[in-house]
Amino acid sequence: MSPDNQASAKRFLLISTTPPYGSSASKDQLDIALTCSVFEQPVTLLFLGDGVLQLLPNQQGNLLRQKNVNAIQSSLALYDIESIYVDIDALRYHDLEASGLHIPCLPVDSHAIQRLIAEHDIVLTI
Amino acid sequence: MIYTLIIHASPVQHQAPETALRFARALLEAGHTLHRVFFYRDGVFNANDLASGAADEPSLPSDWLALAQEHRLDLVVCIAAAIRRGVLDSNEAKRYDKHQSNLAQGFELSGLGQLVEASILSDRVITFGGRG
Numbered sequence: 001m002s003p004d005n006q007a008s009a010k011r012f013l014l015i016s017t018t019p020p021y022g023s024s025a026s027k028d029q030l031d032i033a034l035t036c037s038v039f040e041q042p043v044t045l046l047f048l049g050d051g052v053l054q055l056l057p058n059q060q061g062n063l064l065r066q067k068n069v070n071a072i073q074s075s076l077a078l079y080d081i082e083s084i085y086v087d088i089d090a091l092r093y094h095d096l097e098a099s100g101l102h103i104p105c106l107p108v109d110s111h112a113i114q115r116l117i118a119e120h121d122i123v124l125t126i
Numbered sequence: 127m128i129y130t131l132i133i134h135a136s137p138v139q140h141q142a143p144e145t146a147l148r149f150a151r152a153l154l155e156a157g158h159t160l161h162r163v164f165f166y167r168d169g170v171f172n173a174n175d176l177a178s179g180a181a182d183e184p185s186l187p188s189d190w191l192a193l194a195q196e197h198r199l200d201l202v203v204c205i206a207a208a209i210r211r212g213v214l215d216s217n218e219a220k221r222y223d224k225h226q227s228n229l230a231q232g233f234e235l236s237g238l239g240q241l242v243e244a245s246i247l248s249d250r251v252i253t254f255g256g257r258g
Contacts, residue, residue: 009246010245010246011140012245017163019258024167028166028167028207030237031206032238032241033243035237035238035239035241035242036242038239038242039242039243039246041242041245081237085200122245122251124132124251124256125133125166125253125256125257126134126243126256126257
């Protein structure tokens, strides 16, 4: 990233709240994330509530005639999108461990979530 | 302050676009700048010129047009979301072999890059109807 880009960069936080496949939300959110990356803007993803289910491994979206969200998630690192957080209470609610998710994620509690929102310039929720 | 508004919801099914319109009027009246209104997901239905509501109901496409003409606003509709939902300008209608176009006057189709660019240039970016 050139110094010029850095000066004009905004930190984007994209918040996902819904499970995959029930609506287009997960895909629509990832489209924004990839576009931010093309514009060389730093992106953080935060999965809250049922949004954590997007990160389950071994999804078979094809059975629902949908594209597998895991495939797009696997490409995030290529776009330098590696700052990914999950709501620790949602993990507990769904009996999940961060280590068992499809891509590396950091679990965060409600205080850390508040800090994340405060630290970012642009916060977009789907 | 420079604002950008992002609208995710259809004006028929949700109050969010009406709230966004009122927010837009309020911020302009307060002397702020509205850099862009970006219509994403079902928000593209705000630009459907064929929407035909009852005479005593508001028409969001014409309300946006009136505000845009008064304040020279940039009303951008996500092209990928719009094409999927059948909101097309004459270029896209030709490209997809459709017999008519229905993008309302005052709106233009463009990419998600316009959302990101607007966010970079704005002090505040507010999402309406984002959940769901």
